[in-house]
Each structure stands twice: as C-alpha cells, then as structure tokens.
Amino acid sequence: MAVQISPSILAADFARLADEAAAVPNADWLHVDVMDYHFVPNLTLGLPVVEALRKATATPLDCHLMIADPDRWAPQYAEAGAGSVTIHAEAAKAPVRTLREIRVLGARAGLALNPATAVEPYEDLLPELDMLLLMTVEPGFGGQKFLDMVLPKVRRARELVRRHGGRIWLQVDGGVDADTIGRCAEAGADVFVAGSAVYGASDPGAAIDGLRAAAIRAQG
Ligand SMILES: O=C(CO)[C@H](O)[C@H](O)COP(=O)(O)O
Numbered sequence: 001m002a003v004q005i006s007p008s009i010l011a012a013d014f015a016r017l018a019d020e021a022a023a024v025p026n027a028d029w030l031h032v033d034v035m036d037y038h039f040v041p042n043l044t045l046g047l048p049v050v051e052a053l054r055k056a057t058a059t060p061l062d063c064h065l066m067i068a069d070p071d072r073w074a075p076q077y078a079e080a081g082a083g084s085v086t087i088h089a090e091a092a093k094a095p096v097r098t099l100r101e102i103r104v105l106g107a108r109a110g111l112a113l114n115p116a117t118a119v120e121p122y123e124d125l126l127p128e129l130d131m132l133l134l135m136t137v138e139p140g141f142g143g144q145k146f147l148d149m150v151l152p153k154v155r156r157a158r159e160l161v162r163r164h165g166g167r168i169w170l171q172v173d174g175g176v177d178a179d180t181i182g183r184c185a186e187a188g189a190d191v192f193v194a195g196s197a198v199y200g201a202s203d204p205g206a207a208i209d210g211l212r213a214a215a216i217r218a219q220g
C-alpha cells in the first residue's frame with residue numbers, strides 16, 4: 001500500500017495559510033478540518049477559506065467535514081475544488097446520496113467514523129467510498145492523545161477493505177506522530193493525518209519525511 005501523509009492545517013497558523021501550505025511541498029494532501037460548533041464543540045473554517053486555499057496551493061485538499069448537516073454542505077466542498085470530501089457517518093442522514101454527489105462532482109468520497117462507532121454496519125457502503133477515515137481521537141480538537149483502542153478497528157477495516165478489492169484508502173486522524181504512526185501502518189492504515197506532529201515541528205517538511213519513513217518501515 002502506498003503511504004500518504006496529509007498534514008492538518010488545524011495546527012498551522014491560520015493567519016498565514018498560504019505560507020503554511022507552501023511549507024509542506026512533500027505532503028500528498030492538505031487536511032482541512034471543517035468544524036461548525038454543532039457536530040463538534042469547536043469552530044474552524046468553511047467554504048470561503050477552502051476556495052481561497054485551493055487557489056493558493058497545488059496540493060490537493062482533503063476536507064474533513066465535522067459538521068451537523070453534511071448532506072447539505074458536502075457537495076459544495078466538492079464544487080469548491082476539494083480533491084477529497086469526507087463526511088461523518090454519525091451526522092449524515094442520506095450518506096449514499098451525499099457520497100454519490102461528491103463523486104459526481106469530481107472529488108473522492110470519504111466516510112469518517114468516531115472512535116466508538118463500529119465499522120461493520122457500514123460494510124454495505126464500501127462500494128460508495130474512496131476512503132474510510134477512522135478517528136483516533138474524539139473529533140473536535142488537535143493535539144489530543146492517540147487512542148490505541150481504535151487499532152483493532154483499523155485491522156478489521158483493513159480486512160473489510162481487502163475483501164472488497166483493496167481499492168479504498170484507510171485514513172487515520174488524531175494523535176498521529178512519529179511514535180504512533182507505526183502502529184497505525186502495521187494495523188493497515190495507508191493515509192495518515194498529522195497536525196501537531198507536522199506544524200508543531202521546527203521543520204514541517206522534515207517531519208513529513210520522518211512520518212513517511214516510519215510508516216513504510218512499519219508496513220514491512
Ligand atoms: O480532525 C481532527 C480533530 O478533530 C484533526 O485532523 C486532528 O486532530 C489532527 O490534529 P493532531 O494531529 O494534532 O491530533
């Protein structure tokens with residue numbers, strides 16, 4: 001599996017987003033955490049910032065929607081030029097329709113599961129997905145401690161994805177750093193979001209190289 005690193009701009013300087021995007025030329029994606037004060041108790045940014053970022057960088061945007069009404073808003077993120085749009089299973093009321101709309105608009109379609117949400121009930125949705133995101137912290141804030149309890153679910157999800165042809169990317173998000181990334185890769189994740197571990201480092205580009213090397217080592 002190809003390892004991909006998606007640094008989260010949640011940990012970047014919001015006043016200098018274009019510079020912060022330019023600081024990670026070796027990133028595969030830029031992870032954009034959209035929070036609405038309803039699905040999670042935090043507020044970050046929305047469509048205008050995504051539209052501006054899209055013009056400011058060539059790196060594709062990986063939009064993680066932590067919002068109460070993803071069915072209404074997700075297609076607009078695809079229209080705004082996001083390369084990938086991920087909705088939460090806990091929030092979506094019509095996930096099949098919404099995931100299909102995301103794809104029709106030319107973006108990759110992702111489904112995110114909170115730490116306590118089981119993956120098995122979503123097996124029938126896998127054909128609609130390009131990526132499954134397993135949260136390794138409770139969504140809402142950067143800088144939280146990685147939840148090891150999610151690793152068995154990463155293993156089960158990898159097995160489900162394998163049974164469905166192995167096409168779907170398996171992303172982990174939350175508390176991923178040089179220490180925890182190996183456990184995630186060993187369990188079967190292949191796309192790694194890292195906020196603090198990248199933008200908290202003195203050299204964000206070097207931090208990405210280090211994370212990538214650790215994940216590849218762990219894949220064996
Ligand atoms: O979705 C998120 C939080 O809800 C963030 O993407 C995630 O927390 C990244 O930050 P860090 O690597 O610092 O944990």
Ligand SMILES: [Fe+2]
Binds near residue numbers: 008032064173
């Ligand atoms: Fe995220």
